[in-house]
Amino acid sequence: MIDDILHFSGIEHVVFDWNGTLIDDIDLAVFAVNRCGEHFGVAPVTAEQYRARFDFPIAGFYASLGFDLDRVPFSVIVKHYLEHFDANVAQCPLQPGVIEFLDAARQLGIGVSILSASHCDVLVQTLRAKGLFDSFEHVVGLSHNQATSKTAEAVVLQKKLGTPASRTLFVGDTLHDFDVAQAVGWSPVLVSTGHQDYQRLQLSGAPLFSGLGNLLERFTHGHALLAKTGSA
Template sequence: MMDDRLHFSGIKHLVFDWNGTLIDDIALAVSAVNRCGERYAVPPIDTARYRALFDFPIADFYAALGFDLQRTPFAKIVEHYLEHFDRNVAHCPLHDGVFEVLEAAREAGIGVSIVSASHCDVLLHTLDAKGLYGRFEHVVGLSHNQATSKTAEAVLLQKRLGTPANRTLFIGDTLHDYDVARAVGWKPLLVSTGHQDASRLQRADAPVFGSLGELLGYYASDTRRCVAHEEV
């Protein structure tokens, strides 16, 4: 883990992952996976096992859990998963510190956007339900339900931002988010409250925070230091 308390120096834009980063949907995800497991005769898992195994491509994750993807097409499993997940995700709570981080970014003149592997329609509906609609400059989700990488969407967002990629910080909760950031040229930062546990996230060459609130503490400290420097 890289311990760098100055990630916000020079940052012009924050891009957030959604699932597991801003919204606490882990319990729902585990429930939806187990619902699929019940249908296809795969043993249930708990949250710890989910976070230890969850990965991209998601088809490999299901294979690791014991789903027979030769017998049951991955698309059918995803369809069954989303029937439960999409219907209930708007009821999931936000992680602590979401509104505080967004407000701190606004006060500092830092833009904020979202890139998510959720379907765009579901994403927008959930943002509205959580009081976040209109709080982001750009909201980018998938146009399909194939549970694929969001790298292509991140590349398109970077073009829309019109600022140097290394001035953007991407905050996510998985090693896939780290890979997306590196592919686009964004600086990665990870929080361990989401879909992968801290021990896995620490394999990446990126700062790992225990929560958004912890991130906010570092950010506030850095802001005070910058203000003090400007007043000298």
């Protein structure tokens, strides 16, 4: 309980990753990867295999699956992937607890933003389709489709927030999200509902939750305790 207070004390803003963290797009991602595999002669993977291997940069992930990036450039593979993924991602369901978390943050006076490795245009379109775009103060995606890293964008976002980095919580579903938080000075929290499995996420040593609902329960309870003790 003391760990909750220390980790959530003074938080003024929550930055969320998008894919896998707020939207449940794992099945679509696995299907799109296997669609690429069928086209380029690579064996299919299960969702469990996908989550055990998924990593950044994404080009390295594809190489680990057996794609020959010397024979077929990553840009060609990812174009084939996105032809299916981008056309269908808006149909994916939100992760359980998303609306409840956004409502709770609003009631607590805590700002929320998104930082994603998705192309910004697709990210905005999907958020609008879900009726969520206006729920976030800042929506930050990449300007390209290479899914390399979000660190540079995180640095820019932190400057826009205008609050100390230590008072920002970053909620993600990958070890890369943990690395981004560490690079910027944000307080990292991971959920195991997304693109990497629980065992791999444990390697980070960051607080790890089974889902947003579990995280929200601890988050709001921590704030309630802080309010009672006057430590916020």
